[in-house]
Amino acid sequence: MVSRVVFGRGSFNQLSEIIAPKRLNVNAPFIYLVDDVFKGNTWLISRISLAYDDQLIFISVDEEPKTSQVDELVEQIILSHIDRPSGVIGIGGGTILDLAKAVSIMLTNPGESKNYQGWDLVKTPAIYHVGVPTISGTGAEVSRTTVLTGPERKLGINSDYTPFDQVILDPELTKGVPKDQWFYTGMDCYIHCVESLNGTFLNAFSKSYGEKAYDLCVEIFVDGNYTQEEMQDKLMMASWHGGMSIAYSQVGVAHALSYGLGYLLGTKHGVGNCIVFDHLEEFYPEGVALFKKMKDIHGIKIPQGICSQLEDYQFDIMIDVALGLEPLWENALGKNWKQTATREKLRSIYAKM
Template identity: 70%
Template sequence: MVPKVVFGQGSFDQLSSILNPQRKDKAPFIFLVDDVFKENKIFVDRINLRFNDKLIFISADEEPKTSQVDQIVKEIKEEFTYKPSGIVGVGGGTILDLTKAVAIMLTNKGSASDYQGWDLVKTKAVYHVGVPTISGTGAEVSRTTVLTGPVRKLGINSDFTPFDQVILDPNLTIGVPKNQWFYTGMDCFIHCVESLNGTFLNAFSQSYGEKAYDLCMEIFLEDENLSEEESRGKLMMASWHGGMSIAYSQVGVAHAMSYGLSYVLGTKHGIGNCIVFDHLEEFYPKDVALFKKMVDKFNITIPKGLCSNLTENQINTMIDIALSLVPLWENALGDNWETIMTRDKLKQLYLKM
């Protein structure tokens, strides 16, 4: 679990006082920041760079890659003699996942792709802080950092992955485009659905999942009088609780299939989950119906026809990526999942999208 978290409007301004006790002599803090803030001088000034701190703007247009992690680590090691005091990620799920992975790879040898899997990391990461600027992915709380590698899309899932400190400031999500707000919000909703309907469910994950689910229902379907300010705070809490729920259980069908979409087509995670979930009535009938109501309420367009012109080889790669995520299928469908989710069934589902 993340050991330290602060929450509240304006809490981002506590960043310097949080980092100062962690500073080591001559060792900088490295800030990985979504490049959407590049021209926002007021926001950049709030980061309050000191001494030889380094700020790196990163585009979140594409899903994070193991090669990208390796390149950032290489540049940091070439520029600084000292190991950084810490890594701070400011942005959405892409930036937060990159931050966690860079922190790990600064203390572990080889490529980030060597650690894609469960509990492969052996050495503690450098101190790392997460500051989400969009809510829903749960990346701020999860023990995984999802990366696309040379042969698969899979997380670095370990006890050393979670942030040492998280700052949850709902004000940082002001101005997020509606579609992006919806897609990442639905990522949270789908986390809850897959956790609460999974075979790995336990009292701990259920308590977090139910709270996040209720918050999502309130935000996206039930409470017409919810102010934007209240909605921002509640969605940030839903994201946190949803991430905690899957940390102690697992996700399911939508996430397994969206990994295949992302690997082959580069589809962003949130929208990929929405594209898949839209066709999963067989597995989550009640919640897919609710999802469709949410889509209609906010007049959101779910892309269609993505897989209609794919080659047989591309479809097979999607299927291979999805089927490799065994814990997700075990959680969703039980020990006999392979008799339920055959290659042919997966192919037919993908061809609907």
């Protein structure tokens, strides 16, 4: 679990004070990985206090994070500084937060990041790392995984050393998020809850967090009788609780299939989840029905036909990626999941998208 968290409007202003005691020496910088949408945004950037050899790196989030990108960032940081950094601070959405977690791990572990895709493969603790989400829904700020697209698969570095040491939850930072992105990322949270609450791994811990996150999603995306500030606060808490729910259980069919889309087509995670979930009535009938209602309420048009021109070998690639996520399938369908999740079944679902 994340050991320290601060919540509140304006809490981003506490960042410098929070990290100051963690500086190892004047040659050990803090590395800020920041979504490049904030490039030139003085409202946010002016509040980052760089000192000594600190480095601010703007990163495009047009594509999902890749293992090669992690390795390039680690090499860049090592070659640019005398000492190992004091810490890594990620400021952005799920892509930036996942990159920050992965970079902090790879600064202390040898080899390439692709070798750590999987469960509990990391042996050495990461350097100090801080997460500051600027959009809510992914749960990346609280999860023990960092989802990366590698040369052979899309799979997270899932370990006890992955979670942030400190998270700053400032709902003010989520203002100005485009409506479609707000919806897709919020639905990532909602789908987390549906998959967790309907999974075979469900326990009292994950259920308590999942139920709260689910209720908050309904308040936000169905009821909607709140001010913009209240909606921002609620979605940030829904994201946190949804992430906590899957930390002690697991996601399911939608995420497994979405990883296949992401690996082959580069489909952004939140969009991919929505594309997949729209066709999963067989597995989550009540959840999908409410999702369709939310989609109609907010006038969201889910992309259609993205798999219509794919060849057989491309379907096979997506199916291989999806079936490789065995814990997700076991959570969704139980220990005998292979009897239901056949290659034919997955092909038929992908063909609808």
